[in-house]
Every structure is written in structure tokens, then in C-alpha cells.
Amino acid sequence: MSNAFQIRGGKPLSGEITPQGAKNEALQILCAVLLTSDEVRIKNIPDIKDVNQLIDILKDMGVIITKNGKGDYSFKADNINFDYIKSPEFKKNATKLRGSVMILGPLLARYGEAYLPTPGGDKIGRRRLDTHFQGFVELGAEFHFDEIESFYSLQAKELHGKFILLEEASVTGTANILMAAVLAKGKTRIYNAACEPYLQQLCKMLNRMGAQISGIGSNLLTIEGVNHLSGTDHTMLPDMVEIGSWIGLAAMTKSAISIKNVNWNQLGVIPETFRKLGIKVEKDGEDIYVPAQEFYTINKFIDGSILTISDAPWPGFTPDLLSIILVVATQAKGTLLVHQKMFESRLFFVDKLIDMGAQIILCDPHRATVVGLNHESPLRGTTMTSPDIRAGNALLIAALSAEGESLIYNIEQIDRGYENIDDRLRALGADIRRI
Incomplete structure (x- = not known):
């Protein structure tokens, strides 16, 4: 380099x-492929370091990735390797990238467990992750932070819909809680939700996969939980x-x-x-x-x-x-x-x-x-x-x-x-x- x-x-x-293609949309959309065992095809993915790192992390987690052309990939997450997700190697790789935090919601929703080291990213002041974890706990997850290892873990036998008022309109926080809520039992409402176009894109993609999200583009998202999601095609802004x-x-x-x-x-x-x-x-x-x-x-x-x-x-x-x-x-x-x-x-x-x-x-x-x-x-x-x-x-x-x-x-x-x-x-x- x-x-x-x-x-x-x-x-x-x-x-x-x-x-x-939009970097901040890519980080959310790529994590959403973990919500289904079906194939998801995504186009207009930017060929940049942050996004490529996330694609590598998904590959290491066991997602089957096929490159169809420039910026055009297919993802199939039908066999996730949790031994890798708990390994020292994962701890090292996932710290390099802030966007990796958004794997938590999908993993928790689909498998009832999720793990992540403290993520890195930009030096632009402290960006807290409290919003993400508060949301998961409200949906019924148990949260544990190992300070010595700087490692987060989440477990949930079952997630249940809830009214969640976010303390800040965090884009990644909204995306993460939304991805956990689509497979939860019952109705979740997220108020003070972020409403960026990229988040609207994520909502529309999830709905095409079979989710039931309404209020897209507003700061109150309503999610009726469903049992499972299917594959889809998505083109990024x-x-x-x-x-x-x-x-x-x-x-x-x-x-x-x-x-x-x-x-x-x-x-x-x-x-x-x-x-x-x-x-x-x-x-x-x-x-x-x-x-x-x-x-x-x-x-x-x-x-x-x-x-x-x-x-x-x-x-x-x-x-x-x-x-x-x-x-x-x-x-x-x-x-x-x-x-x-x-x-x-x-x-x-x-x-x-x-x-x-x-x-x-x-x-x-x-x-x-x-x-x-x-x-x-x-x-x-x-x-x-x-x-x-x-x-x-x-x-x-x-x-x-x-x-x-x-x-x-x-x-x-x-x-x-x-x-x-x-x-x-x-x-x-x-x-x-x-x-």
C-alpha cells in the first residue's frame, strides 16, 4: 500500500x-445477509477498504460469497461458524472496523447469541455503543462485557417485541436493533429512530425479504416480528x-x-x-x-x-x-x-x-x-x-x-x-x- x-x-x-455506492449503506446491508439462509445478491457495492474488510469478516464467519461482477456479490449465510466468532482471530479482525458492530443484531435474532470485540474506526471523538446494547437488552437479551478481553457477548433464548425509545437517533444503533426486531416475537416500535436514506434502504430490503416494517422514512418504526426471512436482490444508492x-x-x-x-x-x-x-x-x-x-x-x-x-x-x-x-x-x-x-x-x-x-x-x-x-x-x-x-x-x-x-x-x-x-x-x- x-x-x-x-x-x-x-x-x-x-x-x-x-x-x-454508499459506504454507510453497504455496512448495514452486508450485515443483513446474516438474517437468512437464502442467497442475497447486492449490487453497487463500493470497492473500499472498510467494506472489503467487512466482506472478509463475513467470509471468515462461514458466509459463502460469490463475486458476480464489479461491485456485485451474492451472499449465502446457511452455515455460520460460531467457533470462529469466539476465536482470538475474530477478536483481532473485527476490531479493525467500526461497521462490524452491526453483525450483532442479525446473529442475535437468528441464532440467539452474538459476540464482538470493541470495534475501532475513525478518531473523531467517542462514539458510544450504549444505544445498541440497551436496545438488545430491552428485546430480552442478556448482555455481558468482558473488560479484560474487551469482548461483548449477547445471549437470548427468545427476543420479544417492545416499545424502545432511543436516547439518540443513532444510524447504526437503529439498524442493529431493527435487524434484531424483525425476527422477534410480537411487535417492536423504535421511536427516535434514525431515518437516513440508507436506513430506509435497509428497511425496504428487509421487507422484500419478508419482514413487516412500517413507518419507513419517519422516526417511529413499527416492526411486526416474523418467523423467517428469504433472499432478495438489492442495489445500493x-x-x-x-x-x-x-x-x-x-x-x-x-x-x-x-x-x-x-x-x-x-x-x-x-x-x-x-x-x-x-x-x-x-x-x-x-x-x-x-x-x-x-x-x-x-x-x-x-x-x-x-x-x-x-x-x-x-x-x-x-x-x-x-x-x-x-x-x-x-x-x-x-x-x-x-x-x-x-x-x-x-x-x-x-x-x-x-x-x-x-x-x-x-x-x-x-x-x-x-x-x-x-x-x-x-x-x-x-x-x-x-x-x-x-x-x-x-x-x-x-x-x-x-x-x-x-x-x-x-x-x-x-x-x-x-x-x-x-x-x-x-x-x-x-x-x-x-x-
Whole structure:
């Protein structure tokens, strides 16, 4: 694995780019194959590290996996190996990936037992798993945490439907409890449920498999338990974080870029949020066209006060795109307050942007004020290290707009979330290579 991107920035780009399948949907959908012994076929799976690791974990657990074509796999979980799931090897492999937590719900529902080491993932502040385990316990599971081994185990003779009020609208928490509830006895209602498009996709897929879930797209899901689920075919949505990233890339590099097949009706407030920064985002059928713009001016609130963009659970603005918004604002005309409510320490990467010449005041771990340079003094190339997946992509966009050469280290973080990103950027005319 190479370890740095070398980028010569300041070149306008042009052309078309197709977003990959959605990473955050893939992690949920892949765990759902454990709910049935029938074959489940999934298309548009992104070829990225986090997803491939989960596919490897499923294979090691005994799931039979057939590759039908690029991003197109069939899964058959008719013989799960619990000896492996309790083994030191599993403990080692599953810790590498945060998304592995979502194997718990399906295993508990179908086999009455589930095991998992404390999962890893991004360094973006503490992401607690309490919501997941509280939900399982309410459905009737016994929960045990071995602190010495850092190993979670769940057992249940039988799960029973329940009214569950989540303390936070956690996407993975909702998905996990939902997958446990589809095979529980009786009716489960999950209130304050996450309602992201990816979670709606999971609900629709489970219903095609024979589950009875209603309230899809709302924050109150009702699940009538069924005895068993069958196989299905599923095609994943495009990744909305990639779509937002390419809008930001076009603006920062003053480029005309067409983003293909974006599934407009699933983008929520994303296009409108970029328009608030003065970026033209045009609908062209199912594509987004961003025309080349020399300048863009940040809108103010109606009363003339400074615009704030903050993240919120869906249908609010996704926290995964706040780093892109922040980078794009550095070259806008005007001032923006970025408020990262949902995670701490995700804004620390602004140090790198300040090194590049951006005018940013980091107010505290959650807020940064950006004073736009209006493309009058471009960012300068520099050497940097990617702290997490999303900041890594934001720094990549900054480097592509900057004058001179930049080096980005720790690009494994970028590869975890973006498929073949250097080739796809070169196709738009970017000067980027792995070294």
C-alpha cells in the first residue's frame, strides 16, 4: 500500500464523475445477509477498504460469497461458524472496523447469541455503543462485557417485541436493533429512530425479504416480528458524501463538473446547503451539473447576520460533509460559522488549512469561523497528514485548488472511504499521483 498523494494544484478540471455506492449503506446491508439462509445478491457495492474488510469478516464467519461482477456479490449465510466468532482471530479482525458492530443484531435474532470485540474506526471523538446494547437488552437479551478481553457477548433464548425509545437517533444503533426486531416475537416500535436514506434502504430490503416494517422514512418504526426471512436482490444508492465532495471540488477549482446518477430525491438539504455558499448546483435529469464559477458569495441570513451551517441527524445536513463545506468557504466571498454539533475533534484539521493560508478561527472543538478569501489569494501547497476519512477528502480538495505542490500522508484513511479516488480525479484532469 502506497502512503502518500503528491498533488500539483491550481488546475481547472472538467468532465464527468460517477459516485460510488454508499459506504454507510453497504455496512448495514452486508450485515443483513446474516438474517437468512437464502442467497442475497447486492449490487453497487463500493470497492473500499472498510467494506472489503467487512466482506472478509463475513467470509471468515462461514458466509459463502460469490463475486458476480464489479461491485456485485451474492451472499449465502446457511452455515455460520460460531467457533470462529469466539476465536482470538475474530477478536483481532473485527476490531479493525467500526461497521462490524452491526453483525450483532442479525446473529442475535437468528441464532440467539452474538459476540464482538470493541470495534475501532475513525478518531473523531467517542462514539458510544450504549444505544445498541440497551436496545438488545430491552428485546430480552442478556448482555455481558468482558473488560479484560474487551469482548461483548449477547445471549437470548427468545427476543420479544417492545416499545424502545432511543436516547439518540443513532444510524447504526437503529439498524442493529431493527435487524434484531424483525425476527422477534410480537411487535417492536423504535421511536427516535434514525431515518437516513440508507436506513430506509435497509428497511425496504428487509421487507422484500419478508419482514413487516412500517413507518419507513419517519422516526417511529413499527416492526411486526416474523418467523423467517428469504433472499432478495438489492442495489445500493450512490454515496451522498462523495456527491457533496465533488460539488465542493468543482467550486474550489473553478471547474465545470457533471456528477452522474445522483438520485436527487435522496440528497435532502445537500444541494441547497452548497447553494447557500453561492455555488450553482443545477439539476440535469438525475445528474448534477456544477458550472465553472470564478467567484461565489456566501449568503447571509435574512436579517443580515452571518450564515451558520451545522450538522444534524437526517433530514438535517450530514456531519460527513461539514469538512467539505469548511474548505469550500475558505475561497468564498463572505464569512461562515461552521458548527460541528455531533462529533468533537472533527474540526482539528483546520490547522492544515491555516498553514495553507486560509483565514479560519477555531473557536472551540465544535465551531470554526471561516473568513473567505474570494479566490484572491489561493491556498498554498503544503505537506499534511489525513486524520480521518472525511477530513482527508477535504484536504485533498484543498490541495487540488492550491498553488504549488502538496503531499498528503496517511492516505489509507482516504482509501477506507473512497474507491480508486486518484484515478477518478485524473480522469477529470487532476495532477495527482500515489508515491
